[in-house]
Amino acid sequence: MENYKAVSNEDYGIILEVLGGRQNEYAEIVRKYEGRVRGYCLTLLSDPAQAEDAAQEIFIKAYQRLDQYRAESAFSTWLYRITANHCLDLLRKRSRHKTESWDALLEKEGEKAETLLGAAPDDEDKLEQKDMIQKLLACLPEKSRTILVLREIHGLSYQELAETLECSLDAVKARLKRARHELQKNADTFPARESSKESEAHHEA
Amino acid sequence: MKHEEIREKISEFHDPELPERERLEIADHLKSCPDCRKRLERWENVRAEFAKAPAPEPSEFFVRGVMNRIARLEEVPPEPEPWFLPFLRWLVPATGYAFAVFLIFIAILHQEPVVDTETLLLAHVPENAQWSFSRETPKISNLFVIKEQS
Secondary structure: OOOHHHHHHHHHHHHHHHHOOOHHHHHHHHHHHHHHHHHHHHHHHOOHHHHHHHHHHHHHHHHHOHHHOOOOOOHHHHHHHHHHHHHHHHHHHHHHHOOOOHHHHHHHHHHHHHHHHHOOOOHHHHHHHHHHHHHHHHOOOHHHHHHHHHHHHOOOOHHHHHHHHOOOHHHHHHHHHHHHHHHHHHHHOOOOOOOHHHHHHHHHO | OOHHHHHHHHHHOOOOOOOHHHHHHHHHHHHHOHHHHHHHHHHHHHHHHHHOOOOOOOOHHHHHHHHHHHHHHHOOOOOOOOOOHHHHHHHHHHHHHHHHHHHHHHHHHOOOOOOOHHHHHHHOOOOOOOOOOOOOOOOHHHHHHHHHHO
């Protein structure tokens, strides 16, 4: 992550200009954060077209609420909060229409998933593994998915997570632990390829 | 920590927020536990994929799209319509309907029958005249005769 305060101050200068009537300066903000916002939406929503639309909506929302930003936290954290909430809303709406349970996925693609998660991927497996990771994520509850993506992909600190998700540090730790546990449990559903015998021998010993 | 406790903490092994003491303890356990090593390996595979999550290429097209939408939001809204315009929308047709109803009323009021049958058949018949009914249609000339007699 960039230097927290430096980013905040630099962005705040631009924001003041935008609020002062120079709307075109907002393009600098969009240019700076569009990669992260679009990446977050893409990972979480797994649909490029929907992710692009969501990212646009997020920047529009941020623009409309710009006067509510109070430089108490980094602008990126404030923007992540809008992003996380927007994506969470979309996921909830989507989950009302379509949900694929982990058991259903396991039944459908169990063998492929075992191969992909059992050992380090070679180049040919990379595309399929990416797809499988997205499916593993998609089987998690929306809140778990949100915190995992923010932490594991976007590298937000616990403090930034607390500000983004508007909860305490303890709540962040508990939610992250639960999310990782759920993800690991799903990944562990598949038997290990090489070392299962080794493991059994160890426990017998 | 016991095996089960460490097993639960495997996914935190690479997290910089994990206290160093616990990391060392887990690392020590991993040396002698293939089960936890396998679990860590799986977690590292998942984590490695997270790390490779593609960051979309910078897109000036995207930036322009957002800025165009903002420009449309900022456009001056059209001037509000005059206060009397909404009234005119219903006043004009209402006046038309009222005028039409007025014309119909006047027409009914001044309606005159083309032939006053009562006057023609009854008013000029002598009081002592006898009525007779016939299926035949009376001739108009006979009717005039009756009128002259009276």
